[in-house]
Amino acid sequence: MNRQAIRRSFDRAAPRYDTAAALQRQVCELLLATLPDLAPANILDAGCGTGHALGLLGRRWPAARVVAADFAPGMLRVAGRRHPLVCADIEALPFAAAGFDLYWSSLAFQWCEPVRAVAEAARVLAPGGTLAVSSLGPGTLAELNAAFAGIDEHDHVLSFAAPATLAQACATAGLGDIGIEQRRLCLRHADLPTLLRGLKVIGANQISRPRRPGLLGRQAWRAIEARYEARRDDAGLPATYEVVLCTARKAIS
Numbered sequence: 062m063n064r065q066a067i068r069r070s071f072d073r074a075a076p077r078y079d080t081a082a083a084l085q086r087q088v089c090e091l092l093l094a095t096l097p098d099l100a101p102a103n104i105l106d107a108g109c110g111t112g113h114a115l116g117l118l119g120r121r122w123p124a125a126r127v128v129a130a131d132f133a134p135g136m137l138r139v140a141g142r143r144h145p146l147v148c149a150d151i152e153a154l155p156f157a158a159a160g161f162d163l164y165w166s167s168l169a170f171q172w173c174e175p176v177r178a179v180a181e182a183a184r185v186l187a188p189g190g191t192l193a194v195s196s197l198g199p200g201t202l203a204e205l206n207a208a209f210a211g212i213d214e215h216d217h218v219l220s221f222a223a224p225a226t227l228a229q230a231c232a233t234a235g236l237g238d239i240g241i242e243q244r245r246l247c248l249r250h251a252d253l254p255t256l257l258r259g260l261k262v263i264g265a266n267q268i269s270r271p272r273r274p275g276l277l278g279r280q281a282w283r284a285i286e287a288r289y290e291a292r293r294d295d296a297g298l299p300a301t302y303e304v305v306l307c308t309a310r311k312a313i314s
């Protein structure tokens with residue numbers, strides 16, 4: 062993955078991100094619902110984007126100090142100034158060890174190297190602290206993958222790590238009480254160009270890199286659209302997201 066390209070893509074997407082981030086908001090709610098009763102004093106939202114989770118976390122734990130980090134400055138500008146904001150890579154956090162009781166990260170890990178990101182999470186978590194991470198699993202955008210399969214020699218859709226990879230990264234980082242849940246969410250779109258535009262608006266165009274019709278060839282493009290159209294039902298064209306919800310705890314000693 063080209064990290065600079067990912068960062069630039071999210072940076073550019075920031076002003077319009079919220080208009081197309083319904084899935085991301087839904088996933089934040091699901092992740093929050095997986096958390097047990099906690100009383101964190103210090104929370105980190107790693108890969109905060111435009112800051113949707115900051116409101117959720119602040120409402121659930123009004124007395125907590127919530128710090129937000131993202132490597133795209135444009136995202137931080139939209140997130141506002143109600144919380145401390147830090148422009149940082151979640152694989153190399155600029156925080157001292159053991160400063161947070163809750164490490165939260167929603168839909169950012171699929172852009173990272175999970176072992177490095179979880180190792181950093183474990184480092185900044187205080188003993189007894191909780192990790193809550195959502196990511197995307199291999200079944201994500203399976204319809205798009207199938208439509209592009211074999212069309213040429215290029216990969217057009219990113220592959221997503223299996224949930225076991227995240228669980229293993231937690232174990233490697235020394236975290237315990239590891240819990241993994243999976244949810245399949247299905248969004249509907251009017252047509253394939255609308256689906257691809259939606260991915261671009263949230264900055265996720267690095268997920269799918271279909272070449273422009275001219276580059277791919279008009280015939281190939283028509284074949285891709287026809288394959289995807291074969292999946293249409295009364296609600297539109299389906300796009301499946303396999304959401305992975307992971308929780309873990311850092312031992313007290």
Ligand SMILES: C[S@@+](CC[C@H](N)C(=O)[O-])C[C@H]1O[C@@H](n2cnc3c(N)ncnc32)[C@H](O)[C@@H]1O
Nearest residue numbers: 071085108109110131132133150151167169172
């Ligand atoms: C799909 S958005 C999710 C944003 C937010 N958590 C939400 O739920 O709406 C992914 C975010 O992760 C950030 N991100 C991806 N990789 C990152 C990294 N290595 N370090 C910091 N931020 C990263 C992107 O800039 C983007 O804002």
